[in-house]
Amino acid sequence: MLHTVNKSPFERNSLDACLGLAKAGSAILLIEDGVVGAIKGTTIESKLTETMQSSKIYVLGPDLAARGLSEDKLVDGIQVVDYGGFVDLAAENTAVQSWL
Amino acid sequence: MLHTVNKSPFERNSLDACLGLAKAGSAILLIEDGVVGAIKGTTIESKLTETMQSSKIYVLGPDLAARGLSEDKLVDGIQVVDYGGFVDLAAENTAVQSWL
């Protein structure tokens, strides 16, 4: 299943809710304000690293760039996709859950 | 200063932001979805109890009732006000900060 998270993990609990309910083998895509969680050295980095042992984490590049966060700052293992990649993720997974 | 918090402390960080920046002697009023933080036995109860050693915490009764939370469940020390009481708090304090 593809899970999308569109809110900052520092302000809202939607990433936590997602991580608590996404099964191993999920794809998790950070979009919109959710992208701010993807960079190194934050209070949530270890949570992401742990999640990537069983699931994949992606971040939407255009939203990352808009917020001035460069790709070399990403937590190791997080993959950058563009809107085409977002579409592919939606197509490859059998269902999509948006953690609004 | 009167601080108002209108979001659930379980979903957003606005109460935390408020408690981190409100000085001792502040009045903190929980309104709208913020009222859900005011009841006993939650994960944030101790934080409220600690805050009340130096500041006052109020909750808007009409919003509490709307969410099915009765006043006998409130954390000890939190005072219930109606909209008239909200107006009084705004008038008594020299400025108002809404933690949106």
Added chain:
Amino acid sequence: MKFGILINEGPYQHQASDSAYLFAKAAIDKGHEVFRVFFYHDGVQNATCLSSPPQDDRNITALWSELAKEHNVDLVVCVAAALRRGILDENEAKRNGKDAHNLADGFRISGLGQLIEAGIQSDRLMVFGD
């Protein structure tokens, strides 16, 4: 005491406008003055006269219009935010080549300076939003 009120969200989606209205009413009931309500961001949606809520629901726009009429409250809608979101009076409709307008009674469209002025002129500025 003189209150100014800022509303950042549209009606129905968020409670902000309901809370602001009940606050304004309570303030007036206590003998205070509500000098101006400024509608910014999606708050401008409070000013549409086309809103047609179900019979058993409140009509927030109508409540504001009534309050303004009864208690002489200045209801100001930010022009930039309103244009972006399709809230127009007759003038703005003409200026933007639109053949309809939808600003409700008692509201007026003006600039952001009215918000700053509300801050300067009132004893307390109350902010309601998301």
Added chain:
Amino acid sequence: MKFGILINEGPYQHQASDSAYLFAKAAIDKGHEVFRVFFYHDGVQNATCLSSPPQDDRNITALWSELAKEHNVDLVVCVAAALRRGILDENEAKRNGKDAHNLADGFRISGLGQLIEAGIQSDRLMVFGD
């Protein structure tokens, strides 16, 4: 693959509609079909033809109208949410005694059943909101 899209928020205030639009375009560019976009909650505000954003800003409503025209996308606005928020076509304006209507080209007002149907008929339903 057949995509359905649900949008819960109005334009400008939240990125939801922008994200949905860019997703829809990317899907079409990849040869997928975007069968229907359903506008619910404040999402109905995407359908106002009165929106007049600044010259240097995007006009989200116009982008949706174009996409619908070029790629035969069904843009459906929830009637209950639209009435509450003052988005009316000519019919609904008449029925509700309003003398203006503001539904943009390419959008149509219909019921929530259209959302469920989108869920049934599409291979994936994408949700964009706050």
Added chain:
Amino acid sequence: MSEGTIKKFMYVNRKPPYGTVYALESLEVVLIGAAFDQDVSLAFIGDGVYQITKGQSTSDIGMKNFSPTYNALGDYDITKLYVEQESLTERGLSVDDLMDIVYEDEDDDWAEKPSIRVVSRAELADVIAGQDILLNF
């Protein structure tokens, strides 16, 4: 659309009622959707649990109390309301704070049965993983 397709629809509710309109408008979709003969369930996660608390009274906030409508869901054959136990616990709530939402089981001589199923986070994760369409507001 193949006529006989039955999909698993889940409505995911994560917001308190009244502070925003999502809870009310979500319920409107659920009721309309009931006519489509799909496999429907609701999940109440995080602050979503406040949507179904007992004793809601909105007379002082000027809004309609729509919570009684949840009691009608059984009549529309919507009988699976999943509530996450951890969400209740974190919020100082128990199932006793929730409404007694029930349905009549036509396969069991119309016996009255609870619609609310309190499940653990792990159990709910399994239920979510099995859905075709997830509607989030």
Added chain:
Amino acid sequence: MSEGTIKKFMYVNRKPPYGTVYALESLEVVLIGAAFDQDVSLAFIGDGVYQITKGQSTSDIGMKNFSPTYNALGDYDITKLYVEQESLTERGLSVDDLMDIVYEDEDDDWAEKPSIRVVSRAELADVIAGQDILLNF
């Protein structure tokens, strides 16, 4: 309105840019408000710090990059931009990730000075406590 009244206005920014319109529309108020000769400051707290990061590029999301406008604030005599140190640290950021927003100090031979003042949470609490009008979007 007494002509000479000068109030302390603070714009409190707590949301990232682009995900919502608040940052952009907040900046519009700040610019208009500059004409009123009040004592104006801005606070960037929590996710608000992302509003003033360097290197924002919005070409792929179809929105206008409004971050260069912060550089114009000095010309409007808006020279106090408080940034909470703890907010930066929690987010893996430092002041080097922020734009170099400066102003020319007319009282010091138009020397160029930084407008951004990184302060601790405790210091910011003091600044907030001294305000008359707090504008939150």
